[in-house]
Structure formats: C-alpha cells, structure tokens
Amino acid sequence: MLRRMPHALKFYDIGLNLTDPMYQGVYNGKQYHQPDIQRVLRRAQQARVHAMLLTGSSICESQEAVALAARFHSPDARLYYTLGVHPCCVNEFVLADTSSTIDNPTNDPDFNARIDVTDLAFTKSKLRQLYTLMRGNAADPKFRAIGEIGLDYDRFYYSSQKMQLLFFEEQLKLSCLFPEMPLFLHMRNCCADFVAVLEKFVRGFADPDDRFGHQDLIREIDSGHRHLPHITEDGAVFYRFSPARKFVTHSFTGSSQDLRDVLSLSANSYVGMNGCSFKSAENIQCVKDVPLERLLLETDAPWCDIRRTHDSYKYLFADHSAHNLQKDDPWYGGLSEAYPDIPQWFNSVKRDKLDKKSEDEREQTTVKSRNEPCFMGHVATVVAHVKQLPIEEVASTVWDTTCSVYGE
Template sequence: MPSAMRMIDIAVNLTDGMFKGIYNGKQYHAADIPAVLARAWSAGVDRIIVTGGSLEESREALAIAEMDGRLFCTVGVHPTRCKEFEESGDPEQHFRALVSLAKEGIEKGKVVAVGECGLDYDRLHFCPSEIQKKYFEKQFELAAVVKLPMFLHMRAAAEDFSQILDRNKHRFCAGVAHSFTGSAEDRDRLLLFDNLFIGVNGCSLKTSENLDVVKGIPIERMMIETDSPYCEIKNTHAGINFVKTTWPSKKKEKYDRDSTIKGRNEPCLVRQVLEVVAGCKGVADIDQLSKALYHNTCRVFFPQDLDSAADALLESGSDAL
C-alpha cells in the first residue's frame, strides 16, 4: 500500500513470540519479521524503534535492529521486570551490563533511548512498587551516563512517576511516556515537563473518554506508535469510524505472509493510529499531522535529522494544524 507519508513507529515489540509465529506457547507459523517490515515500509513507516524490556530482551532488540538500517532500539528494564536486578545476584553488575550494552548499541548507531522503564501499578503481582521505584530511579543514572533520552512506561502510577521524574530532571534530557492510557489529570501532569512527549496507540483510543483525553494533547507534544503485537485498534473502539486504511487479515491458523494476522498488531497499522488522532482532533490535513509528529520524534530520538524534518514541516505550511 504505497504512501508518500513518513511515519515513525516508536514502539514495536519485535522480540515478542508472536513475531516468531508462537502464540500462547504454540507454534502456528514461521517467524515473519521480514514480511511484517515489508508491509510497514510500504505503508509509509520510515523508521521503527524496537522495544527492550529486560537486559536479555534488550540484547535481542539490538540484534534485530541490526537487520535493517531503518530499525533502532531501546535498552532498559520494564517496571514489571525490575526484580531481575536483584535476582541477578549483583544489581550493580546487572546495571553495568546495561550500560555496556547501551554503549555498544550507540556505537553501532542503533540504540536511541533508555527504556522501557517506569512504573506499572496495574501489575504489581509481577514486581512490587518499591522495587519498581528503586530501579526506575536507577535508570535515570543510565540515561545520564550514556546521554540518551528515555522511553517511559506509566500505568496507574502518575503521582509517583511524576515525583521521580521531577527529582531526576537534571538527569533527564527528553523522553516519551508511551502507550498513554491515563486521565486528563494524568495527561496534564505529564505536560508540565517541557521535554516529555506522550505516545498514543490503539490502547490510548479505546473509549470516548480516551479520545477526549487525546484531543487535549498538543500535537507538538505527541508521538504515535503501535506497541505491536499488542494494542491494535479494534472494531469495538470509539475511534474506529475514523479509520480509513485497512489491510487483508487472516487467522493465525491460516497464515498468509501477504496478510496481517487477526489479533496481532503490527507497525503498518500505525497509519490507523494517525487517522484516529486526526479524526478526534478534527485535523483535515493528515499529511501535515504526520510531518508534525515525525518532527517531534526526530527531535527526541533522531536529533541528527532534525533540520530535514523541520524543513519538511515548513515547506508544507504550519497553518493546517
């Protein structure tokens, strides 16, 4: 599906088993990352950031990012997995291994952020809040050491998240709170941090209340993502009427490399996120919106390309938004 539009999907979990054809522990088809990427590039996705959520997963994310010049990745530990620091037997050594991996990835031009890190109080059965807070704070040290922005996770923890971010703002150059599903109050709390952006995906756009919250995120503070293979936009979601672009889809049991898989999100579908954002914000010029969001993403994760992104934005005119 050719497109002149340029989009960056800031959150793709290409390390997930679904992209290896494994669903709930059962193999349904062969690994298909090349086919998934081909659809993304043809849809106008210009770059993808592969998410790392543990030390081992960050290693895998870096290896995947080396497959294609348009792939990049993060290095960090997700809040629900922060027990791995202490379970390693030597938390400081575990931290040093993250620093080493991040530096290796930076040298290769692939690691663009520290993360995914933050707080998740919805899933405390995976990791208690005190351990989450301790190692969220520790990863600001990682960001300061390697001089990278942060890829952040905040779920049902806005107050503690904001307090920790405020306490560490001297070590925080910029970042994004991705997969945002919070309230208007949570949104406004995040927007108080000038160098913090908000990432939206299908999970951010489920209900009419979600759409109202997203409507209040300034375009200059927003990024888009799929968080695939999760967070697809479903037919039951409030924003579905704004979706204009679809792909052929088949069940995993009838796998076809030329079709998406029902129930598995993938980066080509970031176009749908863009369409719902445009619809709920009343933006008529979707190309202009995509350029603005592209510029935001370059500003944080690809500053070396900021001039060309800004030029494209100026050339298309700024009144459309």
Template sequence: MAEAASSNSGPTSIEPNETSSQKKQLKYIDIGINLGDPVFRGIHHGKKAHEDDFNDVLERAMEVGCKKFMVTGSDLKESKRAVELAKAHPGLCYATVGVHPCSATQFDKHPSGPSSYLSSLNALAVEAKSSGHAVAFGEIGLDYDRLFLTPTEVQLKYFEYQLDLAVEIQLPLFLHSRAAAEDFERLLKSRLDKLPKRGLVHSFTGTLEEMKRLVDLGLDIGVNGCSLKTEDNLAVVREIPLARLQIETDGPWCEMRPSHASAKYLVEAPKLPRSVKKEKWVKGAMIKGRNEPCAIGNVARVVAGVKGINMEEVAEAAWNNSVKMFGLGETV
C-alpha cells in the same frame, strides 16, 4: 533489509480532508514496536504455529510509509535482541535498552546479583548508543496496575537506578506509567533537567491532568490503539499539543478493534491485509489478534479525526517530534 528500506513507496491513497494535490504518501515512525516478540517469527505460546513472517511484517509496514521502527527493550535479554535487530536492519530499526517495571524483579533474581545485572545493562546501553543502534533508555517506569508481577518497592528502586543510568549515559527516556502518576512524576522531576531531550511517555492512557503535567515537564506523549480505546481516552488525545505528540502501534499489542471508541474514525480507512487465525496462516496474511506496524496510519487517522485536522499534519508533526528527540539517522 537495507535494499527494501530504500524502495518502500507503496500505493498512494487520498486521505480524508486532503485535496487531489496532496496524494503523496505520508511517512511514519513507529516509536514503540515489539519486533523481538516471538509471534513475529511464527511462535505463539512457545509453539511454532506458522512460518516466520518477520520480513513480511516489515514490508507491509514500509508499503504504507512506515520508514523507521523503534524496537522496544523490556529487559536485558529483550534489549539485546532489540539491539541485534537494529544491527541487522541499519537505518530502519533502532533499539531502546531498559527493564520494564513488570520485569524489574529480574534485577534481584539475577544469579550474580542486581549490581551485575545493572552493569550488563549499562554496558549494553553504552555500546549500543556509541554504535548508533540504541536511541533511548527504556522501557522503564512504574506500573501499579500489575503489582502482582513486581511489588511497589521493587519498581521504585529499579526505576530510580535506571533513571540515573540514563542520565549518566545521556539517552532520552522511553517511559511507562500506569496508575502511578504521583511517584512517577516525583522521581522524574529531579532528573529531567539533566536530560536535554527529556523523553517520551509511551502508550499513554492517563487523565487529561496527568498529560498536561507531563507536557509541562517537557515530555512527549506516545499514542497507540490503547490510547484511543474509550471516549475519555479520545478526549485526552484531543488536547495533546501536536508539538508533543508521537505515534506508535506497540505491536503485537494495542490493536484497534471495532468495539473501541476509535472505530468511528476508521470507517473510510483503507483496509489492512486480511487477517487469519494463526493455524491458517498463508503468505501475505496478517494474524488475528497480532497488531502490526502497518496499522500505524490508522493511529494517525484517528488522532486527525479527533483533533479535526488532516492526517498530513499529524504525520508530519509526529515524524518531526520523533526525529528531534531520538535522531533515527534523520534531521528535521
């Protein structure tokens, strides 16, 4: 994919609030994309539904200016897969390494015990950081909306373990927080001073007060379709400082839909490639219900509309913030 990555100039469109002298294609970093998910290989619910269209997904994204992908690690297996994708697509894909709170029971279920699982995670993160393939520790955090997957005490225990590991390895954090603000912030506060680049709370859907506290802690806020679903969400996004904003799709999830509050800002947006049911897939088509990184421009468009600024400001700020925090082979 190195060759494809060097020829990613797609058709240019004039964005709202832009002058004719600003026709250059905007550039994006999708800081949260689950490219290791089997649906990007044509496998849905464990069954092969269509041809592997992974390369098509990347190419569609690059055509709209998405030049970097941070592939999310959600457990040890998925983190290894993220690192392998980073190795396979140097300069284009980068990995995060960590265990999502909803998967934290894997520590205790590991045949050799939690210490062995944590040791394997540590080894993977150290090696992948050294090679430049991993740029963040995560996705880690707390999720009290889904306690049926992982009980509170298990989430807390392994969030702390992983935070300490991130401090030891010195990787910025890629964080998840749902309905757990008090515990989440408490556990972070004592450690952030040991992490110069702090980290990012991705897929943010919290309150205005929560967002402000996180920004005061020196954290960035990641915004995707789930962050733009309701009018309350939009009111929070309006107040995120540009200096603390990063953007993502979180594909294959967090798709923006016509029923969402974000829809009114997409009326004049360039159309995405047509979507078909997975059973009727043809080359060049997207899959209905499968969010892709080619939609990253729509995230920027909605943020710009909500803030009353142009897309270029949003794209440039998000790009610079991501590079400052994660590197990604770029300099600001």
C-alpha cells in the same frame, strides 16, 4: 474530509516489540506458524512506515533488539532500538536464574511483594550488565533511547511497587551517564509516583547512599561533560537531567490531569499514543487535549491494536455518522486515505491458518489480533479525525517531532 496528498505521508513507529515471540510464530509457548518478521517489515514499508523503534524490555530482550536492528535495518525500513528493563521485568535485578520477560510473569503478587534486594553484589552486577550494554552500544547510531523504563501499577503480578520504584530510579541514574540520550518511558496507573520520580531528576538531587556503587562508573567517565553526575564534597552523588534531555511517556492511557502533569515536567516531555490510548471517551479527550507538537505515535505491536469495541473505532471513518459501524468497512469510509500505496487493506487470518496460505498470499496477510507497524495509518487517522485535522498535517508534524526526539 481528508485531502489526498500522497507524497506527504510517512510514519515513524516509536513502539515496536519485534522481540516478542509472536513474530517468531509462537503464542503462549506454542508454535503456530513460521517466523515472519521480514514480511511484517515489508508490509510496514508498503504502509509508509519508514522508521521503527524496537523496544528493549529486559536485558535479554534489549540484546535481541540490538541483533534484530542490525539484521533487518535497511534504507527503506530503518530499525532503531532502546535499551532498558521494563517495570514488569525488574525482578531480574534481584532474582538469579529467572527468565524475566514480558511474556513470562510470575502471576503471584504476594510472592513479588516479598522480593527484596538480599544479594547486593548480584543486583549490582545486573545493573552493571545493563550499563555495559548501553556503554558498548553508545557509538551505534541505531541506539536511540534508554527504555522501556518506568512504573506499572496495573501489573503487580509481574513485579511489586517497591521493586518498580527502586529500579526506575536506579535506571534513571544510569541514564544520567548518557546525558543526551532520550528516554522511552512507561506509565500505567501510577502518575503521581511517576511524576515525582522524574521531578527529582529534572530538578536535581544528591544521593548520599550510592547503594549500588555508581560512583565507580562516574570515575571511569570523562568528567568534562557539564551534565554528567558528579561526586559532591561530602561523598554524595548529584544527579540532574541535562536541560536538553527529551523523554516520551509512551502508550499514554492516563487522564487529562495526568496528561497535564506529564507535559508540565519539562518542555522536552512528550507523550506517545497508540490503540490502547484510544479505548475510552476519556482517552479520546486526551487526544483532543494533547498539543500536536508534543505527540508521537506508535503501534506498540504486537499489542494495542484498535478494536471495534473501542471508542476510537468510529474515528477510523471520515464521517462516522454516515456509516453503520457494525457493518461498514472503514477502509471505504476514509481510512484508505492513510495508505496511498495500498490498493486494498491486507487480509487477516487466525494464527494457525497463516502457513496454509501460499507464499504470495502470506505477503499480504496479517494475523488476527496481532498488531503490526503497518497499522500506523490507523493510529494517525484516529488522531486526525479526533482533532479534525488533515492526516497529512498530523503525519508531517508527528514525523518532525519524532525525528527531533529520537533522530531521523
């Protein structure tokens, strides 16, 4: 049974895709309701989500994340951001005049497989554009991580394995120019390759080719930092992560062995979990297996909500054996303990019905199937019940861990 300790609960959502068009009221290219970001953030405050990390998924969306954090950051809703290019968006490094965003796939794996670096100057300019964005925001305290970068072998209809591997490594090279900056990583159905790439940087390696001319950037930087990349006597570039570098494999959906492999990379390797991390019995086993002090939590909103069909749904109840999971509301089965400031859970309507509500009603109404940071308590509740721990312990430990990785 969860114990009520109202002042102990606070949440840090490390995965919020606030740049997604859904928060502008646009779904699949069609406007259904007015933008509602401010209401989304106010609901997050009600749910004690005190800090949120906005995900940069492409160069354009990274720039948008910077702007959103600047516009909406407040003492009660601290908005930070990541900068990077998601594996599903890496085509933008090789294709000119492409809108490479998470909501705009090519849907053509064969076409993606034929893509290669043919205009070296163009690709180099795009990598420099990303680097310049990072360097230009290096002094901004809201810039908290390089990411979202990694591999996604479930989505070759966005980009090929070859391009994903290439630009995962190239972005990690750029990240070494910011040796203390944490990483925000993506891994989907690719653990062996993902771990192999990261191992290279943990151990250190020399790149004799320097295909995209990173030596020029290295020469521009004060070389006094002992963990910066350096040019060797034979002209190669040597890369190695700083021993202090922390990194999080977010939205973890791998196996128990994958979990062990990822955590074994470094004592500074962590995993992030959300609703998609809880779908199956194997996922739930990973929740049991992950050490609480190596775990961060997130919504990955507007995606990755917890659904009735997921294996995790029953863990929204303090004692699911005492409830009819098809009929009973988890709010009255223990879930409300995660939300001491909310007398009853928010209403929910279809996206085309939101603007038909009054202003006061919209303040307390979410959109069906669109996740929000206010659902962080649901994520923490699942972890607490799976691990058979008080939610206050889960929330407190995860908060402290998250602040140690991404800053308070």
